[in-house]
Amino acid sequence: MKEKLKECVHWLRGKGVNYADCRYVRRERELLKVSDGNVDGMSRTREVGVGIRVVAEGAWGFAATANLTAAEIKKTATLALKIAKASAMTKHEPVLLAEQEPFVDTYRTEFQKDPFEVPSEDKIGRLVNACDALRKSKKIKTAEGSMDFYRTGKLFVSTEGAEIEQDILESGAGISVIAFDGKEAHRRSYPNSFGGDYATRGYEFVEAMNFMDHVDRIREEAIDLLKAAPCPDTTTTVVIGGQQMALQVHESCGHPTELDRVLGTEISLAGGSFMTIDKLNKLKYGSDIVNIVADATVPGALGSFGYDDEGVKAQRNQLVENGRFVGYLSSRETAPVINQRSSGAMRADGFNRLPLIRMTNINLEPGSWELDDLIADTKNGIFFDINKSWSIDDKRLNFQFGGECAWEIKNGKLGRMFKNPTYTGITPEFWNSCDAIGNKNHWHVWGIPNCGKGEPMQSAHVAHGVAPARFRNVKVGVSK
Amino acid sequence: MIGREKLIARLQQVLAKSSADQTEIVYVGNESGLTRYANSYIHQNVYENDSRILFRSALERKVGVASCNSLVVSDLRKTLEDSIEIARQQPENPNFPGLPKPAKYKSLDTFDETTAGFSPRDRARAVKKVIAQADRKKFTVAGSCATSCAEIAVVNSLGVEAYQPISSASVSIIAMSDSSSGYAAGTSRKVTELDFTSLAKVAVDKCDRSQKPRQIEPGEYEVILEPPAVSELLEWVNYVGLGAKPFVQKTSFLSGRIGRKITSEKVTLYDNALDVHSAAFPFDFEGVPKQKVMFIDKGVAKGVVYDRAWAKKAGKKSTGHAITADDSSEGAFGLNIFMAPGTTKRETMVGKVKRGILVTRFHYINGLIDTRNMVLTGMTRDGTFLIENGEIVGGLKNLRFTDSFTRAFKSTVAMSRETERVNSWWSAVGCMTVPAVHLGSFRFSGKTEF
Numbered sequence: 001m002k003e004k005l006k007e008c009v010h011w012l013r014g015k016g017v018n019y020a021d022c023r024y025v026r027r028e029r030e031l032l033k034v035s036d037g038n039v040d041g042m043s044r045t046r047e048v049g050v051g052i053r054v055v056a057e058g059a060w061g062f063a064a065t066a067n068l069t070a071a072e073i074k075k076t077a078t079l080a081l082k083i084a085k086a087s088a089m090t091k092h093e094p095v096l097l098a099e100q101e102p103f104v105d106t107y108r109t110e111f112q113k114d115p116f117e118v119p120s121e122d123k124i125g126r127l128v129n130a131c132d133a134l135r136k137s138k139k140i141k142t143a144e145g146s147m148d149f150y151r152t153g154k155l156f157v158s159t160e161g162a163e164i165e166q167d168i169l170e171s172g173a174g175i176s177v178i179a180f181d182g183k184e185a186h187r188r189s190y191p192n193s194f195g196g197d198y199a200t201r202g203y204e205f206v207e208a209m210n211f212m213d214h215v216d217r218i219r220e221e222a223i224d225l226l227k228a229a230p231c232p233d234t235t236t237t238v239v240i241g242g243q244q245m246a247l248q249v250h251e252s253c254g255h256p257t258e259l260d261r262v263l264g265t266e267i268s269l270a271g272g273s274f275m276t277i278d279k280l281n282k283l284k285y286g287s288d289i290v291n292i293v294a295d296a297t298v299p300g301a302l303g304s305f306g307y308d309d310e311g312v313k314a315q316r317n318q319l320v321e322n323g324r325f326v327g328y329l330s331s332r333e334t335a336p337v338i339n340q341r342s343s344g345a346m347r348a349d350g351f352n353r354l355p356l357i358r359m360t361n362i363n364l365e366p367g368s369w370e371l372d373d374l375i376a377d378t379k380n381g382i383f384f385d386i387n388k389s390w391s392i393d394d395k396r397l398n399f400q401f402g403g404e405c406a407w408e409i410k411n412g413k414l415g416r417m418f419k420n421p422t423y424t425g426i427t428p429e430f431w432n433s434c435d436a437i438g439n440k441n442h443w444h445v446w447g448i449p450n451c452g453k454g455e456p457m458q459s460a461h462v463a464h465g466v467a468p469a470r471f472r473n474v475k476v477g478v479s480k
Numbered sequence: 481m482i483g484r485e486k487l488i489a490r491l492q493q494v495l496a497k498s499s500a501d502q503t504e505i506v507y508v509g510n511e512s513g514l515t516r517y518a519n520s521y522i523h524q525n526v527y528e529n530d531s532r533i534l535f536r537s538a539l540e541r542k543v544g545v546a547s548c549n550s551l552v553v554s555d556l557r558k559t560l561e562d563s564i565e566i567a568r569q570q571p572e573n574p575n576f577p578g579l580p581k582p583a584k585y586k587s588l589d590t591f592d593e594t595t596a597g598f599s600p601r602d603r604a605r606a607v608k609k610v611i612a613q614a615d616r617k618k619f620t621v622a623g624s625c626a627t628s629c630a631e632i633a634v635v636n637s638l639g640v641e642a643y644q645p646i647s648s649a650s651v652s653i654i655a656m657s658d659s660s661s662g663y664a665a666g667t668s669r670k671v672t673e674l675d676f677t678s679l680a681k682v683a684v685d686k687c688d689r690s691q692k693p694r695q696i697e698p699g700e701y702e703v704i705l706e707p708p709a710v711s712e713l714l715e716w717v718n719y720v721g722l723g724a725k726p727f728v729q730k731t732s733f734l735s736g737r738i739g740r741k742i743t744s745e746k747v748t749l750y751d752n753a754l755d756v757h758s759a760a761f762p763f764d765f766e767g768v769p770k771q772k773v774m775f776i777d778k779g780v781a782k783g784v785v786y787d788r789a790w791a792k793k794a795g796k797k798s799t800g801h802a803i804t805a806d807d808s809s810e811g812a813f814g815l816n817i818f819m820a821p822g823t824t825k826r827e828t829m830v831g832k833v834k835r836g837i838l839v840t841r842f843h844y845i846n847g848l849i850d851t852r853n854m855v856l857t858g859m860t861r862d863g864t865f866l867i868e869n870g871e872i873v874g875g876l877k878n879l880r881f882t883d884s885f886t887r888a889f890k891s892t893v894a895m896s897r898e899t900e901r902v903n904s905w906w907s908a909v910g911c912m913t914v915p916a917v918h919l920g921s922f923r924f925s926g927k928t929e930f
Contacts, residue, residue, distance in 0.1 A: 041808055
């Protein structure tokens with residue numbers, strides 16, 4: 001395949017293109033879903049193809065095919081060239097790409113157990129046992145579990161001489177339970193909602209989740225929610241658990257620091273960003289203890305890789321330093337606008353999608369607090385656990401997020417449970433009210449496999465290293 | 481495009497080799513082009529030619545699913561064997577109802593040659609028309625123009641043989657000034673039905689009229705929701721409330737409420753994939769004929785859509801709303817949602833509002849806060865206006881709403897007699913068809929800075 005791709009870029013170079021790259025992608029997925037003791041579905045998906053990106057006459061074209069014959073690849077390259085020339089019909093300025101060393105390299109995910117080699121009986125047994133244990137109450141309506149594995153091989157070749165091969169393995173799993181009393185229905189999940197937790201690890205990542213150690217807790221909490229009071233409508237201190245902090249970082253820091261959004265090229269679907277270029281190095285995004293990095297080099301994290309889909313090496317870059325906004329996620333095309341080189345954040349959801357600026361691992365660096373001390377230090381407030389709902393405006397300012405459940409904090413202790421809890425705020429006001437962040441003992445990188453962006457829609461695998469954190473004067477309880 | 485005869489023959493050739501008790505093959509192949517523009521130039525322009533071939537094999541009640549994107553016979557046979565091997569490793573699934581038997585499908589004209597042949601240059605010319613309208617006001621525009629054609633086929637070992645070619649075209653337009661934005665969009669099976677210039681004029685006019693927006697305090701307001709806003713609400717209502725899975729699992733707002741009045745009698749909500757006013761399609765991804773399904777009839781809760789597996793769990797029959805087998809645990813899904821029109825002329829609706837808000841569209845709605853009460857939250861976007869004494873008096877800065885769908889639609893004052901087809905996230909195979917809606921009470925819970 002490498003020879004076919006090299007031949008293709010050689011041909012495009014001969015056609016006088018400004019730049020071209022070819023990506024071959026082979027992706028396999030195994031998805032297992034268990035519900036109430038039955039296997040609801042087990043599927044294996046295999047997709048293979050080539051995507052060709054061209055800059056000609058100073059404008060972009062992209063075409064992709066699943067037919068891997070040399071003739072079809074050349075036909076697809078011809079089409080990408082034609083499309084670039086059509087794009088040039090509305091061009092203002094020619095596309096300029098930041099300089100980039102053309103790497104010739106390989107990268108492979110490190111793992112212990114290949115999930116595709118683990119017998120189905122083991123996977124099914126783990127989920128069925130957990131679901132059976134979750135259903136040990138008449139108030140449980142449904143118990144569900146899932147496992148999800150990806151194996152992706154990529155080959156990247158460019159007119160600049162890059163030749164990069166990568167093999168990335170990803171594993172994810174989770175369980176959840178719904179309690180119902182004839183009137184209300186409430187869900188609790190472990191280790192996270194919407195499919196659980198994901199990582200660039202092998203099956204050992206799933207084994208370490210130890211579902212059976214957590215089934216009694218989430219079953220009883222789901223049942224307790226049936227009797228819980230509604231979250232009060234008030235302004236108070238909130239302590240946000242790790243899983244919900246991951247969502248908070250994702251929506252209010254990850255997306256608004258994507259430089260393509262800032263420059264307006266995602267307006268048509270996902271929107272823009274309040275973190276405009278004039279605010280770089282000036283905006284007090286958060287309090288002094290807030291430090292956020294984009295780090296694609298964290299071992300085992302879902303947003304880790306060797307090279308992005310433009311051939312840029314994985315990096316660690318500061319986005320927020322001591323509360324000040326200092327950096328963007330960028331690409332080779334957008335980085336020159338801020339006189340920088342690419343931060344290595346361009347990734348595509350398969351061979352047939354154009355790379356876009358995507359989050360890598362966007363991590364809130366750990367603070368100094370033990371969680372128990374943080375709760376004990378909070379006179380009155382609410383502790384939010386595990387994300388349930390999310391919404392934010394198209395410049396990423398006004399957000400409203402909901403949790404599966406919350407607990408009242410009174411005189412430094414967790415008290416009664418609240419159902420359908422929500423909190424809302426304006427991004428910089430909220431982050432400037434952060435006065436405590438959990439330490440590295442409570443810091444975990446949560447993998448999120450479904451970050452949507454772009455047209456056609458692309459789903460990216462990203463992650464967020466976070467610990468629980470405390471915020472003051474937050475509006476809570478808006479749920480009707 | 482492969483064509484019925486050649487495609488079905490290829491699938492039947494592989495199906496004949498199956499050693500499973502029952503086998504199903506679903507083919508979804510598409511050629512699509514999408515041109516995105518922002519800051520009034522084309523910045524992304526893509527084409528793909530891809531397919532998915534899904535095999536579902538059953539050994540008695542053990543079921544396995546595998547898929548690939550290659551039509552090479554050896555790849556198809558390997559994927560078939562994978563599906564059988566997966567089935568072999570499964571425990572019995574008592575909820576597997578077996579594959580459907582052959583059925584007759586309604587004949588529908590869903591393919592347009594002109595749309596299928598719409599080239600990158602044609603799309604660029606369409607975008608230039610949009611840019612030209614924005615240039616007249618010195619606004620910029622962003623959006624997308626997409627055209628595609630696809631073939632969907634279902635064959636199974638019990639004799640089902642379904643095939644349908646489709647085409648689709650869509651455009652979205654956001655016009656922007658320094659202080660405002662305006663939106664318009666269109667979707668159709670035929671690209672010639674999209675009037676790019678007229679839609680651009682609507683977006684530009686909304687942007688113009690909402691310049692220098694004023695801030696308004698959140699609270700309860702009378703609203704006019706334009707079709708894109710209505711559609712965005714219904715996308716989430718559909719996702720969390722109108723399918724068999726949430727209904728059976730009791731998380732749907734309809735669970736336990738069938739036969740009860742839950743909204744104003746002016747509200748009728750249904751799915752009908754056989755209505756050519758929508759993006760019609762005759763069968764589902766199991767090869768079961770599509771049926772019209774009523775969700776809410778004159779305010780009264782009526783039912784949900786089913787596939788075969790969830791129908792068996794609920795003791796019902798499939799309504800022809802299965803999605804692909806690799807996603808089947810998510811249950812059935814309505815792809816052609818209609819909200820029935822009313823009798824009010826759309827152009828007269830604003831005139832009947834004393835003080836209220838006109839919402840062009842919403843952004844980033846979420847309906848998972850409290851699904852039993854169908855509570856939704858989201859932001860307004862791209863054209864929010866203040867109405868006073870029956871007239872639009874200016875643009876408003878955007879607002880967050882948080883409200884229950886059923887509570888808000890109990891206050892329905894009127895539906896427009898005109899409906900619009902609106903793109904949804906499943907637009908390649910369906911769309912929303914909805915009127916503008918006048919609600920007497922809608923709760924805004926927050927505000928933002930623009």
